[in-house]
Amino acid sequence: MKQRSNDWIVGAVIIATMVLIVAATLFLQEADLGEKRTGITARFRDVGNMQVGNAVVIRGVRAGRVKAISLAPQGWVVAEMDLDEGIVLPSDPVVLIQASTLFGEWQALITAREAAPTIRDVVTQLSDVTGAPPGALAGAVLPDIAQLTTYAGGIAGNVASVAERVRTAFNDSAALELRASIRNFSVLSNDLARAVRVQSRNLDSIAVHIRAGAADLAITTEALRRTAGRADTATSNGEITRIVAETERASSNLRQATERLNALSEALMTTEQSLKSVITKADGVLGKVDRGEGSLGLLVNDPSLYRNSDSLLIDLRVLIQDFKKDPKRYFALRVF
Amino acid sequence: MVETIGRVARGSLESFGAAGNLTAEAVRSLRDVSTWWPNFSQQARKLGVDSLPIGILIALFTGVVLALLASYSFTNAVPRYLVGTLVQKTVMMELAPVLTGLALAGRVGANIAAELGTMRVTEQVDALETLAYNPIAYLVTPRILAGIIMFPVVVGVAMFVGLGAGWAASLLLLDLSTPEFLKGARWFFDTFDVRYGLVKSASFGFAVTVLGCVNGLRARGGAQGVGAAATSAVVQSAVMILVLDAFWAMVWLLGRAK
Numbered sequence: 405m406k407q408r409s410n411d412w413i414v415g416a417v418i419i420a421t422m423v424l425i426v427a428a429t430l431f432l433q434e435a436d437l438g439e440k441r442t443g444i445t446a447r448f449r450d451v452g453n454m455q456v457g458n459a460v461v462i463r464g465v466r467a468g469r470v471k472a473i474s475l476a477p478q479g480w481v482v483a484e485m486d487l488d489e490g491i492v493l494p495s496d497p498v499v500l501i502q503a504s505t506l507f508g509e510w511q512a513l514i515t516a517r518e519a520a521p522t523i524r525d526v527v528t529q530l531s532d533v534t535g536a537p538p539g540a541l542a543g544a545v546l547p548d549i550a551q552l553t554t555y556a557g558g559i560a561g562n563v564a565s566v567a568e569r570v571r572t573a574f575n576d577s578a579a580l581e582l583r584a585s586i587r588n589f590s591v592l593s594n595d596l597a598r599a600v601r602v603q604s605r606n607l608d609s610i611a612v613h614i615r616a617g618a619a620d621l622a623i624t625t626e627a628l629r630r631t632a633g634r635a636d637t638a639t640s641n642g643e644i645t646r647i648v649a650e651t652e653r654a655s656s657n658l659r660q661a662t663e664r665l666n667a668l669s670e671a672l673m674t675t676e677q678s679l680k681s682v683i684t685k686a687d688g689v690l691g692k693v694d695r696g697e698g699s700l701g702l703l704v705n706d707p708s709l710y711r712n713s714d715s716l717l718i719d720l721r722v723l724i725q726d727f728k729k730d731p732k733r734y735f736a737l738r739v740f
Numbered sequence: 741m742v743e744t745i746g747r748v749a750r751g752s753l754e755s756f757g758a759a760g761n762l763t764a765e766a767v768r769s770l771r772d773v774s775t776w777w778p779n780f781s782q783q784a785r786k787l788g789v790d791s792l793p794i795g796i797l798i799a800l801f802t803g804v805v806l807a808l809l810a811s812y813s814f815t816n817a818v819p820r821y822l823v824g825t826l827v828q829k830t831v832m833m834e835l836a837p838v839l840t841g842l843a844l845a846g847r848v849g850a851n852i853a854a855e856l857g858t859m860r861v862t863e864q865v866d867a868l869e870t871l872a873y874n875p876i877a878y879l880v881t882p883r884i885l886a887g888i889i890m891f892p893v894v895v896g897v898a899m900f901v902g903l904g905a906g907w908a909a910s911l912l913l914l915d916l917s918t919p920e921f922l923k924g925a926r927w928f929f930d931t932f933d934v935r936y937g938l939v940k941s942a943s944f945g946f947a948v949t950v951l952g953c954v955n956g957l958r959a960r961g962g963a964q965g966v967g968a969a970a971t972s973a974v975v976q977s978a979v980m981i982l983v984l985d986a987f988w989a990m991v992w993l994l995g996r997a998k
């Protein structure tokens with residue numbers, strides 16, 4: 405009896421555990437037992453990271469799952485998807501494969517063709533029908549976050565490279581030079597503006613003068629025209645010949661005067677040379693005097709000598725007066 | 741000291757050698773169905789069914805602690821539904837088999853070693869041989885078969901209970917919704933996870949029962965020898981469980997990771 409009881413209990417536990425494990429597995433696998441599903445297929449050139457079991461989504465709502473993925477002729481990949489019962493597809497449907505999370509989970513999104521993103525690559529994939537499997541919906545893979553970060557990484561690298569070059573080119577000294585250049589450019593601009601203003605005024609003045617000159621030229625032309633008219637009349641009276649002769653004489657006189665002036669100029673140059681020589685010598689003498697060289701220099705530059713000389717003169721003057729007053733004091737003439 | 745090391749090493753090798761011999765004899769005695777079959781259900785009930793409460797208790801607390809630990813470890817950058825993923829993967833592939841195996845190593849291994857050791861020191865095993873019973877077929881084979889079959893049963897229940905405990909803890913303690921937890925649990929779920937845990941636990945059952953039988957049948961010298969045999973059985977079983985855990989990880993997980 406006990407043996408049978410053991411058998412029954414052990415058998416029941418084993419069976420119950422097996423049922424439990426199978427049920428839990430089916431539950432976690434989201435397996436459908438007897439549920440009716442609609443099957444569709446879609447064609448892709450590449451399915452990215454999509455795997456069997458990934459969700460099929462319509463307008464953000466889970467509507468089924470990917471049943472199978474297989475390679476097809478002419479470079480196609482065919483994905484079979486099971487949709488829940490009663491699901492209605494949008495008009496002209498296409499299937500877009502995309503990452504649903506940042507953690508590598510992908511999904512198949514069924515949407516209308518006109519609602520698909522107008523990314524050039526996606527449009528190209530959707531319109532590709534070369535050797536497409538019959539009856540399969542058009543499909544495309546949207547770029548995932550890894551691709552986007554790859555592109556962004558490349559862009560960031562380029563920006564970093566440019567920034568590094570800028571940093572290398574524009575160091576502190578370059579910045580200082582650039583600042584000085586900007587300051588110089590500012591000064592230059594101000595000068596240029598000032599010059600332009602001045603030149604503008606000058607141009608205005610020139611224009612006025614030109615205008616006046618043109619008027620004078622017109623007057624002169626008119627005078628010339630009149631002179632020409634008079635010349636015509638003068639030519640006929642021999643006045644021109646006389647004028648020419650007088651001009652020749654005047655020219656001869658002028659030439660002689662010029663020659664005299666040249667001679668005078670040469671003499672003046674000689675005098676100037678002599679004067680320069682005298683000045684140089686005088687300058688040398690004065691320099692010696694100034695430096696205290698020679699007697700005169702010593703006398704001029706040595707105050708003690710001056711004072712001694714002055715003292716000697718005073719003493720000499722006193723001596724002479726004393727001599728005049730009493731010569732005998734200095735001469736003792738004895739005959740015997 | 742050198743002598744001691746040599747003695748320990750020889751003893752360990754002798755244990756493994758004896759386990760190999762015993763396994764070979766047990767496999768040979770499988771043909772003697774009439775001898776081992778009557779004892780099988782009794783051993784299965786004692787080793788498996790009666791061990792369910794300890795397995796369930798361990799899984800219950802393990803699931804709760806794992807959910808809380810996952811929630812504590814994940815920062816804001818990690819979605820909360822990954823709590824379900826962590827609980828599912830860890831309970832099914834590692835904690836349920838290993839913790840349950842270690843608990844059963846103490847309970848079952850010690851039980852088998854003490855029982856067979858007592859029979860050995862009281863010469864009951866010799867009496868079986870005298871009665872023309874094959875002691876291996878009568879004592880060892882049903883225990884090994886019961887261990888191989890019932891350990892996965894206990895571990896399977898522990899997996900279910902651990903996952904359920906993690907789910908309940910997520911709902912009640914972590915403010916996680918059922919869809920969130922299930923999303924995480926289903927996300928990376930693979931039937932391989934279940935197979936891996938069950939196969940691993942079957943190998944644990946085999947190791948624990950074989951080592952229990954070996955140490956029990958080698959018991960000498962009365963009650964003290966029986967106690968030493970039980971201690972050796974538990975220690976060797978625990979070590980062997982960890983060794984097998986690493987072995988299966990290298991054999992299956994390393995290959996799948998590539």
